[in-house]
Amino acid sequence: MPEFLKDLLQTAFRMVPWPTEPGLRRVGSPGRRSPVLLTANYDLTVRRLVRALRGVDAWLLVAPAGGINVWCAAAGGHLTTHQVVTALKTSGVAEQVDHRELVLPQLAATGVEGLAVFRRSRWRVRFGPVRAQDLPAYLAANGEKTDSMRRVVFSLHDRLEMAAAWAAPISIVLAAGALLLRPAWTLPLVGLCFGLAAAVFLVYDRIPRHRKLVVGGAATLASLAAVFLAGGGSAAHAGALLAPAALLGILTMDYAGSTPTEGSGHFDGQDWKITLDLERCDGVFRCWEVCPEACFEKREAARVVDLAHDERCVRCGACVVQCPQDALFFQDGAGRRIEPETLRRFKLNLLGKRTVGVPAVDDDAA
Ligand code: SF4
Numbered sequence: 269m270p271e272f273l274k275d276l277l278q279t280a281f282r283m284v285p286w287p288t289e290p291g292l293r294r295v296g297s298p299g300r301r302s303p304v305l306l307t308a309n310y311d312l313t314v315r316r317l318v319r320a321l322r323g324v325d326a327w328l329l330v331a332p333a334g335g336i337n338v339w340c341a342a343a344g345g346h347l348t349t350h351q352v353v354t355a356l357k358t359s360g361v362a363e364q365v366d367h368r369e370l371v372l373p374q375l376a377a378t379g380v381e382g383l384a385v386f387r388r389s390r391w392r393v394r395f396g397p398v399r400a401q402d403l404p405a406y407l408a409a410n411g412e413k414t415d416s417m418r419r420v421v422f423s424l425h426d427r428l429e430m431a432a433a434w435a436a437p438i439s440i441v442l443a444a445g446a447l448l449l450r451p452a453w454t455l456p457l458v459g460l461c462f463g464l465a466a467a468v469f470l471v472y473d474r475i476p477r478h479r480k481l482v483v484g485g486a487a488t489l490a491s492l493a494a495v496f497l498a499g500g501g502s503a504a505h506a507g508a509l510l511a512p513a514a515l516l517g518i519l520t521m522d523y524a525g526s527t528p529t530e531g532s533g534h535f536d537g538q539d540w541k542i543t544l545d546l547e548r549c550d551g552v553f554r555c556w557e558v559c560p561e562a563c564f565e566k567r568e569a570a571r572v573v574d575l576a577h578d579e580r581c582v583r584c585g586a587c588v589v590q591c592p593q594d595a596l597f598f599q600d601g602a603g604r605r606i607e608p609e610t611l612r613r614f615k616l617n618l619l620g621k622r623t624v625g626v627p628a629v630d631d632d633a634a
């Protein structure tokens with residue numbers, strides 16, 4: 269199948285796994301000092317990564333991770349410390365290179381604990397840029413990350429991809445029903461589905477939660493008025509009511525944990541805040557390296573970090589998982605804490621809730 273068709277298919281149906289063969293691959297003509305990069309065995313990711321690395325010589329270690337993307341695999345417990353250590357030990361990569369440095373995607377930081385990988389394999393982990401296209405510049409700069417390389421931006425391209433991934437499977441169901449009952453409605457329904465999904469993903473995180481009902485209500489009234497003015501019949505009025513209702517339903521849905529910019533649903537309705545114990549911080553800057561919202565600033569001279577932008581925190585937990593000193597944790601207004609070790613066991617389920625293997629928060633409270 270041509271590459272662009274594979275891209276299209278796997279983007280539109282990214283909700284289902286697209287596994288590719290795990291194992292060690294050559295990119296270009298790697299040698300004994302070439303970098304070793306690791307990613308999840310999601311076919312679309314691996315093909316995009318290889319395209320981004322054109323002109324670079326590197327070893328690519330594809331780890332078994334359920335055939336899903338890095339963020340979901342790491343947050344959901346499919347790309348873990350264990351998977352990474354196993355891939356390092358079974359792939360034969362150690363015989364191919366003279367160094368023991370592994371570059372992981374930054375978004376793997378919620379699930380793969382760098383220090384634990386080192387303890388179990390003696391490979392040092394660095395977290396590379398968020399996006400594959402920044403890898404050549406990152407490698408050329410000897411692993412120095414610019415601000416834009418480490419910050420997650422939910423770009424127009426990302427939003428449209430997410431919209432396509434939502435609309436494609438729903439469209440198939442709608443189209444099948446319409447073809448059976450009202451073939452003439454097939455194309456308008458599919459168009460409406462893609463249009464609504466695009467509209468939602470362009471704006472849902474930009475509208476404050478309390479205004480979403482107002483937006484949905486206004487859309488419903490506008491839609492009914494448009495049909496009334498156009499002289500539509502009862503079927504058109506029903507459609508005019510249903511479409512904004514669907515829009516409102518998707519707009520108000522809880523997306524917690526579904527992207528790196530959505531906080532974990534485990535914290536819903538609670539005031540857990542990321543907290544830094546400066547006494548423990550020894551300036552390794554792992555938190556700075558992995559935070560997708562660039563909440564930390566380095567104080568190089570004092571070898572500590574500042575939690576300078578905690579208002580941006582989406583409570584993904586990556587910094588807590590990676591801090592080798594356990595200097596970071598979540599704390600609520602009543603002084604209760606979620607300890608780093610507990611957070612390292614949290615995994616997101618399909619609804620973005622951190623529930624797998626999680627003791628009740630109260631059990632962990634100090
Ligand atoms: S908070 Fe932890 S990871 Fe961040 S600089 Fe301090 S010791 Fe390092």
Ligand code: SF4
Nearest residue numbers: 559581582584585587
């Ligand atoms: S500061 Fe917040 S957003 Fe940044 S890594 Fe930590 S938990 Fe995630």
